[in-house]
Structures are given as C-alpha cells and as structure tokens.
Amino acid sequence: MRKAIQKRMEAKKYVWEGAIPLQIHLHESQVTTLPPPPPALILAPRIGYLPLLVPLIKPHFSSTLPPGVDTIWFEYRGLPLKWYIPTGVLFDLLCAEPERPWNITVHFRGYPGNVLIPCDGEDSVKWSFINSLKEAAYIINGNCKNVMNMSQSDQLELWHSVMNGRVPVRLYVWSISEDFDDWEDLSQVDSWEKISYINRPIEIHKEGKCFTLHDAMKSLLPEFFSDESLSDSKLARVDFEDAQKIPSEDVSSNKVVEDQGQNAYEHREACCISSSAEIKLIRIQGIEPKLEIPFSWLVNNLLNPDHFLHICVCVKVPQ
C-alpha cells in the first residue's frame, strides 16, 4: 500500500515538475538591432501556459523591439499557438518527434485576432483557467457553483469522486494519411482546422471489468473502433490485479523511450483497430500509455491542474 502511494506521488511529481526546454526566437520583423538578439532559453512547465512566460521573455528582447504597444503571441513553424492550451499539450500535439529544445517564435506585434482569442496577459490566462476548472467541477459534481469558495476538505472530496461518473477530457486529434519511418518525415500541422478538438466528458460505466484507456478511446472515437469482437479479443480486457502491475512499468519505460527518441517508434504498437483507420499514437503528459492501462490510473495521476485529462491522438486515415 505504501508503495502504491509512493508510486502515485512519484507520478504526480513527474507531472507537476515536467518541463519543456524552449528556445524562443524573436520574429525577424521585430528585430531592429544588429546583430539580432540570441534566442531566449526557458524551461517551461508542462502544466503552465505560454503567456505566463512573458515576464521572463520580454526583458530579453526589449532593447530590440520596435516602438509601440505589445500584443504578444507565439508561433511554431507558422502556426499561431493557442495560449489557453497548456504548454505540454501543445508540445505533445505539434511536435510528433519531440524536439529538444523546442524552437518557437515570439511576436510582439500583429496579433492574429481572427485565429486567436485576445490575450491580455496573466489575467486572461487566469480567467480561462478558472473557467476550465469550473467546467471540470460541473462535469464531476453536477454544478459549478462555489468551486473557488469550497473548503479544502470539500475540494478534496470533489476531486476524488471522479470515478463514479464523468471525467473531464480534452482530446486533440491530428491525422496522417501515409505510413512513415520517422516521425520527422511527417508534414507539419499548418492549421488548427486540421486538428479535431473534442471537448467531451468520458462516462465511466462500472461493469466489474476494468475500464481501460481503450474503453475510453472507444467511447470518444467510436469511428476508429470496428464493431467486430475480434478487435476486443486482441486487446483483451485485463484483470484488475494484472492491471495494477502495468502502470509503474509503463511510466518508467515510456520515459526511457522518450529519451531514446529515434527508438521510440519501434516500441509503439500501431493499433489496428478498424480496417480503414488506426490510432497511431496517444500521448498524455508526454507519456504514451498502452491501451490496456486502467483509465483510473490516468485520471488519478495525469490530470492537469484544471482537472482535465488532455489527450493528444494521432490517427492514420485512408486518403
């Protein structure tokens, strides 16, 4: 029992301390000095948001900025980054082959208001975060009143009642149409329109059998799961006892896998689930869990502070 708690705390620590090294370049249109300033190197918390890094970034570039009012936004290879998506999720979603450091560009002018909701700095992030928290509270508890005014013990009770009903989930799905040898070969996501964003709670039905990640994905993306029982037996439901042995292995082995980079693809199993489409990759907090993992483990350990489970999925679809 003590070991289980220890493992859980380790996982939580891993999540909360997870960070992404960023190399932030000032967009050339805003460089007014020669030589141009070097990029800023920042370790960004996975669970944080890009606008919160501005106090660290701005001083680095302020001497070269053109005069005027700042409207700060970030971009990766031309794609404006949605500031209300946690940094770690953006990285998992947009960097198929994890790039370290992650090279992104900062702009201080020319905010793309037709694509991005305005951001007035920390207040906007706070507001967005609180809204998400209230939404999560509603999903779990049935109402979003007074989340912020609850006593600490009430709050703990609220969050621990998750397993009896609906789980807040945000799913980001991107597609590819061909097989590949290397994640790096894939074409870049150049528009948010190519990504399906599914903001839908997962309903957990307790039927005695362990509710796995596979079950969760099937409920959100039924179109990728054929109805044949063949697929069910291939990815057999695991006994709860067996399932408990899986998580600790998975976390450490996947972490190692991530570090190995190139070898990562060989370790991932493409899940051939339906003949026309397959799920190639599932990433949560930078981890690629196996489909057999109990969903409850993911919920207990990999939630973001907004109490949502952010899941990035890559699918291969026929042309």
Add this chain to the structure above:
Amino acid sequence: MMDVFNWDGTVSAKDFRIGALSFAQKWESLNSAFPPWSWVPCPKHPWLASPEEEGYLSLENICISRPYEVDIDQNSQTDPGEEETSCSEKEDDIDDATLVQSNHHELHYCDFHIVYSYTFRVPVLYLRAYCSDGRPLLLDEIEKELPACSSKESPETKWAFITQEEHPYLKRPWYKLHPCGTSEFMKLLFLGGDTGQPKLEVVLELYLLSWFSAVGQVVGLRIPCKMLNDRR
C-alpha cells in the same frame, strides 16, 4: 422512463438535434419577421466527409442596432386580431412607419449559432457581431446593443453573461452566453408553470423552444406568442 420530477433539466445530443430541427421548422412557419434558422451539419473530424449527425443551428446577419432588431417592413406587423398576452407587454413602442437609425452610427449585425454542449448537456448560444463593413465588434460595443448581456453585474450572480470562447466547430473566436445556469432554469420552466404534469417526451420536444424563449430575449430575439402557444 424517467418522469419530469426526476429530470435534471438537460438533454442528450440526439434530443438536441431532433428538437433543433423541429424548432427551426416552427420558427420558419410562425415567425415570418425573421429569416429561418438553418441546420449546419458538421463533421466530427475535418477528414470525415460523410454527413454527421452533429451540427448546429445558424441564424445570421441579423441587425441588432437600436431601435429594434427587425428590418421592419409593413407586411410583418402583428395581426390585429392577436391577443394581448403577457409576452407583448414588454415590447417597446416601435415606430412602424420607418426604421429609424441614429444618424451617427452604422448598423451592427449579429450571427447566432445554437450549439450543443457535451459538458453541460444543454444548448448554448454563440454569437458574433460586426459592422456592415465586416469589422468585428468589441465586447463593450456588443454589450451596448445587448444590454441584458452586460458584464456590469457580477457573473456569479447573473445567469446570462457573455464570455469569449472559441467556436467549437468553426475554431474562431466567438462569444457565448454562459450555460451553467441553463439546466436549472429549464427545470424551473417546466415544473414551475401551470401546465400541470407534462410528460417528459413533451418536455423534450418543447425544450429548445422554451430555452430560446428565455435566452433569445437576452439578445433581443423575441419569439412571437403564437409560436409559444402552438402545440402542434
């Protein structure tokens, strides 16, 4: 089947779609002052071409500048035989002869979308306002035209307030009327009235109509009484 007293005020996605189509139909036949709502099907994934059951109701290009929301033409005046009911008491005196515009500001328009929320399991009104030249309106300009949405009162205490959010299907910045009080007032609407004990099927059928009769008022879109009284 669950009865109305156990009902929590929410609807399923399927019931939303059915209700939306029937609401649009009723609107088209009984609310000639406005253009009709259209159902816009939306694929769940951008690469899925097949028509999906998911979608939203759309009503676009509605003039929201004062005085009033309708481009009045002589033909759409209220019927002389229409009864005075409580819903018409609140209507302003409109000068029917002409659409009077303050000379110093241009007309503002609004697109309205009714979208289903899987989180709250209720319909949500999204809106986007702009000038005749296409320039999007800022929040305070919108609140001037739609004072019931104003954020002057605390969002904690009022049920209808606007937040800016990405449209779930169009992926662009829109505004939405926050839905967190919806299920409660929907429950009250049906249980608080003098309609006796309605059957749950009836409730679900009339859901969108009732929802809109409350929410529409906030954004200046009123449902004529004959639409509310129609029980077909």
